[in-house]
Amino acid sequence: MDLDLRKLRYFVVLAEELNFGRAAGRLHIAQPVLSRQIRALEDELHVRLFVRDKRSTELTAAGRQLLDDGKPLLAAAEALKRRVAQAARGTTTFSVGFMPGITVTDWVRAFGTQHPDVEVELVRTTWNNQVDVLRDGRVDVSIVRLPIDQRGLKVRPMFTEPRVAVLPADHRLAGKESIEIVDLAAEHLLNEPGAVPEWRDISVQLRDGTAPPARGYTSIEEKLEDVASGQGIAIIPKSTSEYYRRPDVTQVPVGDIGPNHVCLAWIAPRRSPLIHDFAEIVG
The missing domain is CATH 1.10.10.10 (Winged helix-like DNA-binding domain superfamily/Winged helix DNA-binding domain)
Structure with missing residues (x-):
């Protein structure tokens, strides 16, 4: 059948x-x-x-x-149609997804030097779609922040970076040199709880069953707006917090949470030489 x-x-x-x-x-x-x-x-x-x-x-x-x-x-079928249509047009493009706070300029330039006849397209992704863009064929590779659903993907580690707590500028913990995750136990976390298991283990809201449903943010800008207005706090990679600095929000290092892992991901069955070359460039 x-x-x-x-x-x-x-x-x-x-x-x-x-x-x-x-x-x-x-x-x-x-x-x-x-x-x-x-x-x-x-x-x-x-x-x-x-x-x-x-x-x-x-x-x-x-x-x-x-x-x-x-x-x-279904996503693989859509990706197949896109690649076939691209081949029919006689164009060669290579699409790279990347998460906020990650600068891809040097890698893209190096790839362009190796493949001057290939047009490189960049797609800015979010926590919610960084894998979807791979599965539906919008990008050939995606520079992702873990955790992700790795089923059907080839995932190559690139680097790690510390995470920080992003707080309203007038928050009681603002100005601290460093805090521990237990200091945030009573806070409302704007991340998906599974993304910060250390907080999940000590959260007052989760223990008492008072945590509101997690909001599905489509951009880091939306999340920072809610932080600034006092709706909650967020744990984000340090580079993201520095890239999106604003005067009504501050960052504080959290000493006892693990780093964010940045990886290169692509659909495992694909054997494109362009994917191989880009993966070698990013290391």
Whole structure:
């Protein structure tokens, strides 16, 4: 049996929405059409993907597995189409994703010297999409900050750097030469808790169950706005805090948390000579 990527796309959207009406709206199809396509997919796979009643739609264990495996498959298909279209146009481009605070100029110049006929495109990424841009083909390589989902990726360490606490300028800890993570136990952390496991282990909010849902920031600028306005504090790499300095925010070193690890990542099965050459340049 060949898996129908259109049905898989319908499934992924429905799995994200868990509502047939909203999913059909996103897909620009009628709800009965979506229902028929999902039933057809279940028949083809010989499994039940959703449990549905009058009040809710939930994924089964098989559905959760298909979602985990299906999203990278769809992203790989999109990436394939982009690379084929590029080849058809007769152009050679090499796209590099990079996180805030990381300067890629020297590496890009060195790569351009080796490959003067290749057009290099730079894509600024965020915590939320630094891996997505690889999986959907927007970039060939991505300079990422760990932790990331490394499934299907080749990840090469580059360097580490210390992390700092970013606080409002009038915060009680502002001006300290250094603090410990326990000093932040009562603070509201704007990072995803999993990104700072040291804080997660001592957080008052997490212990008491009073932590509000984590906000999905699309840029470091948004996060710093919330820090400046007293909405919370953030733990970020030192280079990022220095690059985005502002007078209403201050940084304080945190002595007992691990460094941020910066790595070069790309899709593991790809064997492009350009990826190899760029990886050699960044070391």
